Amino acid sequence: MNATLEKLKHKFEQALVAAFGADYAGVDPILVPASNPKFGDYQSNIALSINKQLGQSPRTTAEQLVKHLNVSDLCEPPAVAGPGFINLILKTSYLEAQIKAAQADPRIGVATAKNPKRTIVDYPSPNIAKEMHVGHLRPAVIGDSIARILEFLGHEVLRISHVGDWGTPFGMLIVHLQQAYPEALRTTETLDLGDLSTFYRQAKKRFDEDENFREAARLAVVKLQAGDEETLLAWKIVCALSSRAYQVIYDLLGIAPFIERGESFYNLLLPGVVQALEAAGLLVEDQGAKCVFLEGFTNKEGNPLPLIIQKSDGGYNYATTDLAAIRYRLQVDKAQRVIYPVGAEQTNHFTQIFQVGRRAGWITDDVEFIHAPFGLVLGEDSKKLKTRTGETVRLRDLLDEAIARARDDLEARLQEEGRQETEEFKAAVAQAVGISAVKYTDLSQNRTSNYTFSFDKMLNLQGNTAPYLMYAYVRIQGISRKGQINFAQLGADAKILLTEETELALAKHLLQLSEVLGYVEADLLPNRLCQYLFELSQKFNQFYDQCPVLSAAEPIRTSRLVLCDLTAKTLKLGLSLLGISVIERM
């Protein structure tokens, strides 16, 4: 099914040619949602932009265009307003038909992408044996949502986590494991190291204090890279334990499954990167290191800045690994679009490796490598979020606190309303609300800006929060329970009647999902979807306030039930694309 906007755009393109000649074929009619509802539903600003070349007033241009515009199946007669805007109001009969079609459509009227692309979304890449912290929240939540949206639109999506599972810190972890938990290397039983971060701290402490340990650690790195079996086994154990610990957090957050393809995966491909850059004539040896000198980057002395591909000691940097990943994703994965939702502080890094990838001829014009940067999570003091004692906030602690606070709110409400609920219900609602609140807050901010973290605000039941949206859904389920309505059996022959203002406003909004997802597909800004869902909830609440459903007479009753059902479906789908699940009661 075509989005309304697309149909209108097509009609405008035809009218432009009909009115002003073939020169205007393919000119964008600048068709956008009306800036104010009083101007209608859509407006075209084309007359204001082409009047100069036509040598006449924009109003005249608009009027000529309208004469050739045939939109009578969709809209009321178009009106020229102000300096030359063309305003369009959708016909009620058209809206009614569209609502009915969406109701019967499993995709509720959302079209799939015309050009599906093989897409890779880069997932958070925590360092093995370190605990996940707030810094991993945004890449997880935003990456998951982007992947879900693109997948729903028909793109083939690969989710890949580039975990830090290689490099110098591993020496100390391996040696510490070998010495403190020798039994781990002899048994296939699951080993309980307790708190992994404690394990890391112990290792780090020994590394800092004990010269012998440091030497052993260095040796372990050499052995690891040489493929020594015993060392490799210890390394694998550390990685496995770590992944298992991460999985608990990912599960709690509801992050969709992904492929773990850590830095170690590219180890054998690194020499190939050096060779390829050498062959491309980009590699320069400077102060013993093999570098590519960058265009547009200078050091403090004003000289070109090098990107170090191979260190003077023969080792590799993360830029090299990332370049290897770029090649692999192109050559083996055959990716057409690669998206890196990574913090804005790494903008330079990505600009640099993409530049090298392009200059080496790997990244061609038909593929897209996109760094989708995001801002920081700030504390109330407007500084990077820390605990009261100034430490990094563990992601687990943050989520647990959100759940605990959601639980307190729920208990208070139950008491106030004199409700009795099972422990199971309370635990499930607290978790759903707490986690959703954290995720929704993160997603509802413009990805590129910093935002201030506040439990009170995100758990607020009013305003642009997850609980407000979830409540709108719960209200609809309440109607279904109370009226013993099975929404699935409303029937394809149900007549849709949009008479009240709030019904029309709700219906129009329901039909805009496709457009909104199109924006997110292009801009990778999930906050647009959040905004849409929030406005949908508001419009539903206004409708709910004004229009009785169950007590209405037929055929209005069934028509309103369809509106309720479609709203619920839209909320459920929209939230699921944000990685948020709805609940039936709360």
Next chain:
RNA sequence: GGGCGCGUGGCUCAGUGGAUAGAGCAUCAGGUUCCGGUCCUGAGGGUCGGGGGUUCGAAUCCCUCCGCGCUCGCCA
């Protein structure tokens, strides 16, 4: 010092060329509590950091200044 980003009502934020700049929170005033009021209606409140420019039209593009953040060769 160079590069990148940000600066919008008391607070948190939308809005990247189009009509009087929007929302939520908070404040104040009202409604309703009948399908779950965790709701709805209304009001006040902004020289869109300052200045200059491009344009028929600028929060949005360009220049410049101020403030804040990130970043600048062998960590990731």
